Amino acid sequence: MHGILRLVLSHHLGTPPAQIEFFEGEYGKPSVAGDLEFSISYSGDYGLIAVTSVPAGVDIELVDPEKITPEMIEEVFSSSEKESYFDDSSADTDTFFRSWVRKESVIKAMGTGVSFPLHLVESRLDKESYSATYGGKEWRTFDLEDVAPGYIAALTIAGESDPRIHIKDTAHPIQ
Numbered sequence: 001m002h003g004i005l006r007l008v009l010s011h012h013l014g015t016p017p018a019q020i021e022f023f024e025g026e027y028g029k030p031s032v033a034g035d036l037e038f039s040i041s042y043s044g045d046y047g048l049i050a051v052t053s054v055p056a057g058v059d060i061e062l063v064d065p066e067k068i069t070p071e072m073i074e075e076v077f078s079s080s081e082k083e084s085y086f087d088d089s090s091a092d093t094d095t096f097f098r099s100w101v102r103k104e105s106v107i108k109a110m111g112t113g114v115s116f117p118l119h120l121v122e123s124r125l126d127k128e129s130y131s132a133t134y135g136g137k138e139w140r141t142f143d144l145e146d147v148a149p150g151y152i153a154a155l156t157i158a159g160e161s162d163p164r165i166h167i168k169d170t171a172h173p174i175q
Contacts, residue, residue, distance in 0.1 A: 001047045005040050008049050012036055029111040039108050046148045050155055055137070057108025058144075059101040060153040065093045076100050076118045097152040102141050105156040109139060 006017035009032060013020065022030045032038070039050045044062035076099060077085060085095065103121040107113060137158045144153040 001040065001042050004047070005038070005049055008051060009036070009038060012051055025111045027111055027113040027115050029108070029113060039105075041104070041108070041153075043151065046151055048144070048147065048153055052157055055109050055111065055158040057105040057110070057156045058153065059104035059108060060144075060147060060151055061097050061101050061104075063093055063097050063150050063152055068093065068096050072096075076103065078121075094152060098143065098154070101152050101154040102143070102156070105141060105154040106139055109156040109158060 003017075006020055009015075009020050010017040013032065013034065013036060020032060022032060024030060030038075035053055037052045037054060037056050039056050039058040041048050041059045043060050046060060046062075048058045048060045050056045050058040073082060073085075073096075076096070081099065085099075100118070103118045106121050107116045107118070110116065139156050139158060141154055141156040144155055147153045
C-alpha cells in the first residue's frame with residue numbers, strides 16, 4: 001500500500017516516487033513538503049488514500065462482527081454513545097463500524113493518532129455525516145458509501161464550508 005501511496009503522491013507532486021521525502025508530525029502522522037495533505041488506511045484486502053489541500057483523515061474497516069467485544073465498545077464509544085447504541089433496536093454491526101471509522105478518520109485528520117482516545121470523539125450513530133470543532137478547527141466527516149462490499153469508510157477534512165470531494169477511484173484490493 002505504501003508503494004501505491006508513493007505513486008499517487010508522485011502524480012500530485014510532480015516528483016518521482018523514489019524522491020518523495022516523508023516527515024513525521026508530533027504524533028507520527030506522515031506528511032510531505034508543500035501544501036499537500038494525505039491520509040492512508042487499509043483493512044483486510046482494501047485500502048484508501050485521501051489527497052487534499054487541507055488536513056484530512058480517512059479510515060476503512062472490514063466489517064467483522066467478531067471485533068465487537070465489550071473491550072472494543074468501551075474503547076470506541078463514549079458514555080452517551082453506548083447508551084444510544086444499546087437503546088436503539090436498529091443499531092447493528094454496521095452502526096458500530098460506522099462510528100469507529102468516523103472517529104478514526106477524525107483523529108487521523110487532527111494528526112493525533114492513537115494517542116487520542118476514540119471514546120472522546122463523539123459521533124452521531126445515525127447515517128448522516130456531521131461536523132465538529134476541535135483544536136480551533138471545524139472538522140467535517142463524511143461517510144464514504146459503497147467503497148467495497150463488506151467494508152465501511154469515512155473521510156474527515158478540516159474546513160467550515162462544504163468540500164468539493166472528488167473520488168478519483170474507489171478502494172482497490174491490496175496486492
